[in-house]
Amino acid sequence: MANLDDLYREIILDHYRSPRNRGELTAPGVIRTEGYNPLCGDELTVYLDVRDGVIVDIKLTGHGCSISQASSSMMSAAVKGKTVVEARETIDRFKALMTVHQSALDERADPVVADVRTMGELAALQGVVKFPVRIKCATLAWNTLSQGLDDAYGVQGTGSQ
Amino acid sequence: MSAFDPRRVRVDTPLLGRVINGRPITYLDSASSTLPPRSVIEAMDRYYTLHHANVHRGVYQTAVEATDVYEGARASVARFIHAPGGANEIVFTKNTTESFNLLAKSWGAANLQPGDVVLVTEMEHHANIVPWFQLRSTHGIEVRFVPVTDAFRLDLTSLDRLLEGVKLFSFTATSNVLGTRNPVAELARAAHERGALVAVDAAQSVGHQPTDVVATDVDFLCFSAHKMLGPTGLGVLWSRAAILESMPPFLGGGGMIADVRLDGYVPADGPSRFEAGTPPIAETAGLDAAIRYLEGLGMENLVAHEQRLTSDALQRIAERFNGRVRIIGPASADDRGGVLSVDVEGVHPHDVAQVLDQFGVCVRPGHHCAKPLMRRFGLAATARASFGPYSTLADTDVLLEALDSAVSMFG
Numbered sequence: 001m002a003n004l005d006d007l008y009r010e011i012i013l014d015h016y017r018s019p020r021n022r023g024e025l026t027a028p029g030v031i032r033t034e035g036y037n038p039l040c041g042d043e044l045t046v047y048l049d050v051r052d053g054v055i056v057d058i059k060l061t062g063h064g065c066s067i068s069q070a071s072s073s074m075m076s077a078a079v080k081g082k083t084v085v086e087a088r089e090t091i092d093r094f095k096a097l098m099t100v101h102q103s104a105l106d107e108r109a110d111p112v113v114a115d116v117r118t119m120g121e122l123a124a125l126q127g128v129v130k131f132p133v134r135i136k137c138a139t140l141a142w143n144t145l146s147q148g149l150d151d152a153y154g155v156q157g158t159g160s161q
Numbered sequence: 162m163s164a165f166d167p168r169r170v171r172v173d174t175p176l177l178g179r180v181i182n183g184r185p186i187t188y189l190d191s192a193s194s195t196l197p198p199r200s201v202i203e204a205m206d207r208y209y210t211l212h213h214a215n216v217h218r219g220v221y222q223t224a225v226e227a228t229d230v231y232e233g234a235r236a237s238v239a240r241f242i243h244a245p246g247g248a249n250e251i252v253f254t255k256n257t258t259e260s261f262n263l264l265a266k267s268w269g270a271a272n273l274q275p276g277d278v279v280l281v282t283e284m285e286h287h288a289n290i291v292p293w294f295q296l297r298s299t300h301g302i303e304v305r306f307v308p309v310t311d312a313f314r315l316d317l318t319s320l321d322r323l324l325e326g327v328k329l330f331s332f333t334a335t336s337n338v339l340g341t342r343n344p345v346a347e348l349a350r351a352a353h354e355r356g357a358l359v360a361v362d363a364a365q366s367v368g369h370q371p372t373d374v375v376a377t378d379v380d381f382l383c384f385s386a387h388k389m390l391g392p393t394g395l396g397v398l399w400s401r402a403a404i405l406e407s408m409p410p411f412l413g414g415g416g417m418i419a420d421v422r423l424d425g426y427v428p429a430d431g432p433s434r435f436e437a438g439t440p441p442i443a444e445t446a447g448l449d450a451a452i453r454y455l456e457g458l459g460m461e462n463l464v465a466h467e468q469r470l471t472s473d474a475l476q477r478i479a480e481r482f483n484g485r486v487r488i489i490g491p492a493s494a495d496d497r498g499g500v501l502s503v504d505v506e507g508v509h510p511h512d513v514a515q516v517l518d519q520f521g522v523c524v525r526p527g528h529h530c531a532k533p534l535m536r537r538f539g540l541a542a543t544a545r546a547s548f549g550p551y552s553t554l555a556d557t558d559v560l561l562e563a564l565d566s567a568v569s570m571f572g
Contacts (some may be wrong), residue, residue, distance in 0.1 A: 004519045008512075008570065016571075040511055041528050041541040063541060065509035066571065137511065 006127030035144030053160030072141030191549030275301030499548030
């Protein structure tokens, strides 16, 4: 049975109560991307300030449930200061984490868990896959970030000159 | 007071035997869909076991029986809502949403000119908004809204002005978000005085209170079987025979024609005109059984039962949570159905519903297909608990215990 503690880890509740990087960026050249979850009404806007292929600043506005809010806060902390290439790698790893089937979590210790160990506090979100209807809450921020990078630089773009 | 006892309804409802997360299920989502009693399930089972055949086609024994099942259900629906013209006024659809689409695309498209007004309200389900917006795009009609007050009631102060140029006033009998019961007969009278016809969304009322289309003097009634203890996949559009006869067909195909030639077709008379293709037949057997079951309980008894539950829940939520759990709907149980939308301070409705699920409590988080209403109150979503004939005060006990847990987890 999926336990509520698997979903609402303390670190997730912390990000929900004290979200990181809230606000807007208005500088010229800022990438602004809107994400929307029509099923539950969650809305998110991601602002990216990218210079020479590095995400020097990121801000978020919007509203949603604890999982979508915590995931977006953790996403912003994970990619701030990283290169676009590193951010894309993190997006891919996070999405892989969210597509793990529950049985894989229960029965196979690796390679997923090994991967999780490299993900820092993002690993706290792995319990979400035990609650399949909440996966879309966790992925909203990441899909929005991915969309923003793709729109600005193309699917393979690095953001470097 | 008769011998109505929700505990007897619980015994009749197999799904209430489920255990969820180690706790007996506390089903508080009847506004989404009601749970069928065993007699409804058995009626559908009996239909497939003994009588199944296509309707209105064969001359063999079971084909005649299947047609009798289907047409018998039509007669039961007519009796249940007091249709003056009997079974001939009952059109079977897929659900309330399809009933409204039929109304808009058949009656609306044939009778509304550019500039004509359809008046709806801010508390409508999307089913009674979007078909009219579609007609606005194709036929240039105007769609107008009756506003909702801060006390969660229709603001009728400007109704007279709003009714100017209105050809149809289409509104819900009971809000699926607020629980507000609207004064159907009074609104119908006002609309008729201005020469408008009246359509009522009875999805949230038909399984919870008596329905009488003559006493309330309405012109169209739309509802779904699965919100009145029946099965999914079946809805009803009622209108007076004279109006139905004047309406062009909706979907085209088999079953809805009197004749088809190489140069055209002649539509069938009566409700068949609107029932193209093989209809849901087992579902009508289920609806017939649901109506008989509701008649056995007594609709007046259900009104009293749900009012008692609602009054108790409103009072206990107010006392226990000291404003941290806000009810989005009328604060008293008068003129109100058993729908309780809650807004828990600092806790998103999806998180509320997730914590409640851990207690086996089934509520619905979301915008409830009423986004204009949610925007009116500055909300993205609510968590909605709603009562049915099988609900008891003990369900509210568990709801409060679970809400306590949600408040403290995110507090």
